[in-house]
Amino acid sequence: MKGAEALLKALEQHGVDVVFGHPGGAILPVYDALYDSPIKHVLVRHEQAGAHAADAYYRASGNVGVCFATSGPGATNLVTGLATAQMDSSAVVAVTGNVATNLIGTDAFQEADVYGITGPVTKHNYLVKDVADIPRVVAEAFHIAATGRPGPVLIDLPKDVQQAEFHGTFDVDIDLPGYRPTIVGNAKQVRKAADVIRKAERPVMMVGGGGQVASAEVMAFAAKTGIPVITTLMGIGAYPAGEPQALGMPGMHGTVTANRAITHCDLILGAGLRFDDRVTGKISRFAPDATVVHIDIDPAEISKLVKAHVPVVGDLRDVLPKLTAALEPLAIDAWWEQLDEWKGMYPERFKRDQPLVSQEVIQLLHEATGGDCVVTTEVGQHQMFSARLFPTTRPRTFITSGGLGTMGFGLPAAIGAAFARPGETVVCIAGDGSIQMNIQELATVYKHQLPIVIAILNNGVLGMVRQWQEMFSAKRYSEIYLADSNPDFAKLAQAYGLDGYNVFDREAAAKLVPEVLAKGKPALVNFFVYEAEKVFPMIPAGAGVDEMIVGDQEPENEPEVPA
Amino acid sequence: MSATKHVMSVTVRDRPGVLVRIAGLFARRGFNIESLSVAQSDDPGISRTTFVVTGEDATLEQVQKQLQKLIDVIKVIDHSEAKFIDRELMLIKVAVRTPDDRVEIRQIAQDFRARIVDVARHALVFEVTGDEGKMNAFITQMRDFGIVELIRTGRVALPRSETDKERLAAVQARAA
Numbered sequence: 001m002k003g004a005e006a007l008l009k010a011l012e013q014h015g016v017d018v019v020f021g022h023p024g025g026a027i028l029p030v031y032d033a034l035y036d037s038p039i040k041h042v043l044v045r046h047e048q049a050g051a052h053a054a055d056a057y058y059r060a061s062g063n064v065g066v067c068f069a070t071s072g073p074g075a076t077n078l079v080t081g082l083a084t085a086q087m088d089s090s091a092v093v094a095v096t097g098n099v100a101t102n103l104i105g106t107d108a109f110q111e112a113d114v115y116g117i118t119g120p121v122t123k124h125n126y127l128v129k130d131v132a133d134i135p136r137v138v139a140e141a142f143h144i145a146a147t148g149r150p151g152p153v154l155i156d157l158p159k160d161v162q163q164a165e166f167h168g169t170f171d172v173d174i175d176l177p178g179y180r181p182t183i184v185g186n187a188k189q190v191r192k193a194a195d196v197i198r199k200a201e202r203p204v205m206m207v208g209g210g211g212q213v214a215s216a217e218v219m220a221f222a223a224k225t226g227i228p229v230i231t232t233l234m235g236i237g238a239y240p241a242g243e244p245q246a247l248g249m250p251g252m253h254g255t256v257t258a259n260r261a262i263t264h265c266d267l268i269l270g271a272g273l274r275f276d277d278r279v280t281g282k283i284s285r286f287a288p289d290a291t292v293v294h295i296d297i298d299p300a301e302i303s304k305l306v307k308a309h310v311p312v313v314g315d316l317r318d319v320l321p322k323l324t325a326a327l328e329p330l331a332i333d334a335w336w337e338q339l340d341e342w343k344g345m346y347p348e349r350f351k352r353d354q355p356l357v358s359q360e361v362i363q364l365l366h367e368a369t370g371g372d373c374v375v376t377t378e379v380g381q382h383q384m385f386s387a388r389l390f391p392t393t394r395p396r397t398f399i400t401s402g403g404l405g406t407m408g409f410g411l412p413a414a415i416g417a418a419f420a421r422p423g424e425t426v427v428c429i430a431g432d433g434s435i436q437m438n439i440q441e442l443a444t445v446y447k448h449q450l451p452i453v454i455a456i457l458n459n460g461v462l463g464m465v466r467q468w469q470e471m472f473s474a475k476r477y478s479e480i481y482l483a484d485s486n487p488d489f490a491k492l493a494q495a496y497g498l499d500g501y502n503v504f505d506r507e508a509a510a511k512l513v514p515e516v517l518a519k520g521k522p523a524l525v526n527f528f529v530y531e532a533e534k535v536f537p538m539i540p541a542g543a544g545v546d547e548m549i550v551g552d553q554e555p556e557n558e559p560e561v562p563a
Numbered sequence: 564m565s566a567t568k569h570v571m572s573v574t575v576r577d578r579p580g581v582l583v584r585i586a587g588l589f590a591r592r593g594f595n596i597e598s599l600s601v602a603q604s605d606d607p608g609i610s611r612t613t614f615v616v617t618g619e620d621a622t623l624e625q626v627q628k629q630l631q632k633l634i635d636v637i638k639v640i641d642h643s644e645a646k647f648i649d650r651e652l653m654l655i656k657v658a659v660r661t662p663d664d665r666v667e668i669r670q671i672a673q674d675f676r677a678r679i680v681d682v683a684r685h686a687l688v689f690e691v692t693g694d695e696g697k698m699n700a701f702i703t704q705m706r707d708f709g710i711v712e713l714i715r716t717g718r719v720a721l722p723r724s725e726t727d728k729e730r731l732a733a734v735q736a737r738a739a
Contacts, residue, residue: 300628
């Protein structure tokens with residue numbers, strides 16, 4: 001058995017059934033071995049897409065996503081995907097070929113210092129020099145990727161190591177003395193947390209990406225205590241948006257109710273989140289009156305940005321049930337009265353004074369699916385609209401690049417999600433800017449006939465950039481205009497073999513959306529939407545959560561609102 | 564908040580690139596490493612590094628946590644939290660112009676317990692060990708004569724025995 005076969009056997013051992021990748025010279029032995037392997041390989045058309053697909057595969061299924069790339073440019077193309085996975089704590093194992101060990105460091109053809117380049121964007125990485133190490137390295141990579149705070153791990157495998165004869169064993173022990181994630185929350189800290197929650201008069205729970213693995217625990221805690229629940233962009237689906245206790249998304253484009261709740265609460269229970277700057281705005285104005293209880297599996301996130309008064313390091317699946325058991329229903333009726341008033345005052349609203357606007361397309365998609373599907377998004381205005389108007393109801397079904405904000409993520413992510421959840425419809429909501437960053441993956445969608453419906457909200461501009469330039473750069477629109485040189489997206493889709501449609505008004509949209517979704521086959525629908533639509537509310541970058549610009553979310557009848 | 568100097572010991576697995584990972588972390592957080600020393604420990608495969616860095620306490624706490632997250636990092640100790648001993652070693656080549664200079668230089672060196680390790684007609688090389696203050700004082704003294712060149716190892720540090728009772732007990736138990 002060669003090293004390449006040993007790699008595939010080790011991957012099989014870890015339950016890998018699908019790999020997203022692209023071959024090339026330095027990884028040829030692995031691709032040769034793949035020929036006889038039961039592992040399914042999905043040929044992406046760009047390595048970045050392979051990394052995103054593997055990332056989304058994990059996000060949608062909870063099983064580690066795997067991608068392959070060759071040395072040099074193949075590997076450097078993975079970097080954006082790895083950084084995306086790292087920021088959003090997604091378990092990916094990437095395997096890259098490298099030039100033979102005797103050529104490393106000689107500027108050989110397609111050589112790059114992948115070990116050096118990927119160090120800062122992975123949880124850990126390996127350069128394997130001895131073929132006998134392959135099973136142990138793979139075992140460690142899967143362990144590191146999937147446990148504790150998940151993240152990407154890269155294995156760089158020189159070509160001669162892939163070709164070397166393997167005589168080792170697959171019965172390996174992992175050897176990681178420096179890696180011991182804390183799973184069980186400290187009992188004293190849990191008790192302290194319960195004490196402060198019990199005393200709170202205006203508590204809120206904020207659930208982040210960590211909630212995706214602990215949805216049942218979050219729901220049980222919320223049900224027993226009656227606490228209001230805010231879900232961050234990464235936490236969407238961890239607590240169903242339709243529940244009466246749900247306040248929606250916080251932060252820069254969060255709901256008025258969620259942001260008001262943060263400003264006025266006396267306790268924040270942060271669960272599996274890292275208080276990203278898009279959530280907190282200016283830290284000094286974030287939840288000024290609140291006692292902060294912060295539960296996270298990563299001790300480095302505690303008090304990194306928002307000072308935690310009661311830190312609890314541990315897995316939500318361990319800590320939340322203990323808190324649930326320790327607490328009785330909270331007496332917070334007055335707080336709920338206030339929250340319900342805000343909720344009633346600020347429902348999601350938008351104007352329909354144009355032939356078609358982004359928000360109504362997203363609402364149509366939401367209605368046609370009942371929210372019971374997998375949503376992936378690109379990055380920009382459509383992403384924020386989707387987070388607010390298309391929050392899915394189950395965990396692991398709203399897949400978006402939150403931390404890194406990677407344009408080009410949504411389409412390959414839809415591919416990864418489709419493989420992770422066969423039989424489910426995947427809706428990829430995109431902008432006309434970001435879809436073009438990995439548009440070549442239409443070929444992959446076609447090849448595998450994946451049930452992906454791509455909805456392009458085509459406003460002819462880079463919408464979020466346009467919004468910032470309109471609001472903060474005195475309408476000096478700089479390099480945002482796309483409409484004069486956009487392709488005909490419907491024709492483009494057709495050229496790739498997909499069903500492609502152009503939609504110009506709300507009547508056509510209302511008719512087409514349910515039809516396309518009912519077909520269950522790959523399609524791209526290009527909706528021409530109003531160019532100057534803006535995402536509101538908005539907290540300008542660096543401003544406080546209480547300095548929200550409400551914009552078109554303003555109530556029609558000006559009510560008395562506490563500051 | 565003000566920046567303070569921290570001496571940190573980081574126990575790491577002896578793996579290629581581990582130093583790059585640590586240095587990268589410091590760089591990303593905007594820390595200047597003032598001194599750094601790395602060498603094997605008494606455990607095969609384990610190295611012990613000592614860093615001297617300056618920064619605000621909150622940020623250094625974050626660095627400590629981030630270091631701990633590195634898979635190849637086994638243990639991080641910020642010595643500023645307890646009593647510790649630190650030493651460094653310096654080799655310094657001092658110009659000798661006159662016989663009087665030679666006598667005076669040797670006298671000062673004796674006061675500092677610096678050892679002569681190389682003698683030439685126009686220069687002397689000393690080996691000096693001690694804490695940072697002693698190094699700096701010796702350098703100041705030698706400057707008047709003319710320093711040809713010098714090299715310092717950077718600091719190494721250990722916690723004082725009284726602050727490290729657990730470890731001591733463990734070793735004694737093993738020996739017994």
